Amino acid sequence: MKNLKGFIQIPFLIAIIAGVLVLSGGGYLGYSKFKIYKSEQIKKEHQSSELQKALEKTQKEIETLKIKESTRTKSESVKIKNIPDIIKEWRKRVVLIVCEKIQGGSGTLMKFSDSDVINVITNKHVIKIDDRLPNYCEVRFPLEEIGTGYVLSVQGSNMTISGAYDLATLPFQYPNEYTKKTTPTQDSICKEKPAIGDSIVILGYPAIGSFEDITATEGIISGYDDEYYVTSAKVESGNSGGAAILVKNNCYLGIPTLSIRGKLESLARILDARVALGLITNIPLSRKSGIITVFNDSANDQSIVTSTRFIGPNDLIYRTQKTLIIPSYGSKEVEILSEDAGYEYELNCSMVKPCIFTIPGFKGTSKYDQIYGKAFSPIK
Structure with a gap:
């Protein structure tokens, strides 16, 4: 077949059309993928921006909380460590105790249960008179700004003392409103x-x-x-x-x-x-010890065996820790140990004011005054 001049052959035309279709299809697909990619990028950037904003907001909230906590802690610290404020708060809770108008000391109000009974905590040596409980004690509250004080009376029969500690409690069976309002738990x-x-x-x-x-x-x-x-x-x-x-x-x-x-x-x-007050009971106690010089003012030597009892000026018992013989009109040193544990066995003895010890086993005999001990240093 002869070629017609000026006309494109049909097979060649078909090839051109096919090529155009392929190129246009590929371009469309490429553009679609690019569009999807661009959309995802924008979405990621938006999410990243939102996340950053959320993080910044959270950080600001944390910083705000830190500032508030720091301010609160400083405020509480100042309040707790302000001694004048502490004195003002506890002043109303500390009372003056006067027993039989003879002796006295201080005490602190304290409440231990839901009942209306309020106790005054004090030392037993504050209330005891000649080694006995008083008939009564007056509890006086500090004067208020208006100039009015409060006085309550407690009968000796209602008081309790501790056998182990220098502790006594005075109960108020019918406290007034001021006392109820003032007393801590x-x-x-x-x-x-x-x-x-x-x-x-x-x-x-x-x-x-x-x-x-x-x-x-x-x-x-x-x-x-x-x-x-x-x-x-x-x-x-x-x-x-x-x-x-x-x-x-x-x-x-x-x-x-x-x-x-x-x-x-x-x-x-x-x-x-x-x-x-019995809130804990696991504190180990120790017995007290020291050195005494035992004097023998009699005409005969005197044997002092281990664990011989001596009574100190506090009317408590101490025992010797070894056997010794005190020569006539002579003296010897020996270690003593308190009968029990407790601070009440401590004695502030010195060369200027020695503590005198007697032997109760010799009471009623001439040896009671002739054989005795003296401590020239503390018993502790």
């Missing part, structure tokens, strides 16, 4: 043992000072002694039985006490309220 007692160096404040009515309002002395926890805390805060006769407050937690730590009444001590003691 046992939740105010410190739950944990303080650390050495922790700050405390002691409130009470010392013999030296005004009976119209409390005095406050500050100090730190200097050490531990069985059921007692040793403190640098001064505790004087009259201040005994008051309140020792742990500053950092604003809680009732215990009862300030003195082993020698009427004397100032460089390191006083605080009876742990948790132990004294």
Whole structure:
């Protein structure tokens, strides 16, 4: 067949059309894929932007909470460690005790149950008169700003004393509204043992000072002694039985006490309220020991056997730790150990004021005055 000049051959035309269709189809598919890809990219960028915004919002909220928490903590810290505020709060809870108008000291109000009975916690040496319970004690509250104080009376028959600790409680069977409103519960007692160096404040009515309002002395926890805390805060006769407050937690730590009444001590003691009130019972106690010199003013040598009983000026029993023979008109030293454990066995003996010990087994004989002991250093 001859080629017609000016016309494209049919097979060639078909090939051109097919090529155009292929190219256009491929272009369409490529464009569609690109469009989908672009859409997904935009979607991812949008999601990423939203996520970033959410993260930034969360971060801002966290920072805001941190600032609020820091402000609250600082505020609470300032409030807890503000000693004037602590004194103001506990002042209403510390009372003056006067027994038979003869002697007295301080005490702290405390409530232990849902009943209306309120107790005054104090030292037993504050209320005992000549080794007996008083007929009555007056409990006097601090004067209010309006000038009106409160006085409540407690009969001796209602008082209780501890056999193990220098502790006594005076119950109010029918407290007035002021007392009900003022008295803390046992939740105010410190739950944990303080650390050495922790700050405390002691409130009470010392013999030296005004009976119209409390005095406050500050100090730190200097050490531990069985059921007692040793403190640098001064505790004087009259201040005994008051309140020792742990500053950092604003809680009732215990009862300030003195082993020698009427004397100032460089390191006083605080009876742990948790132990004294039976809230914990696992505090190990230790017996007290020291050295005494046994004198023999008789014409005969005297044998002192191991575990011989000596009675100290506190009317408590101590026992010798070995056997010895005291020559006539001579003397010998021997170690003694308290009959039981407890802080009440400690004695502040010295060369200036030695402690005198007698042998109860010799009572009623001439040896009672002739054979005796003296301690020239502390029993502790």
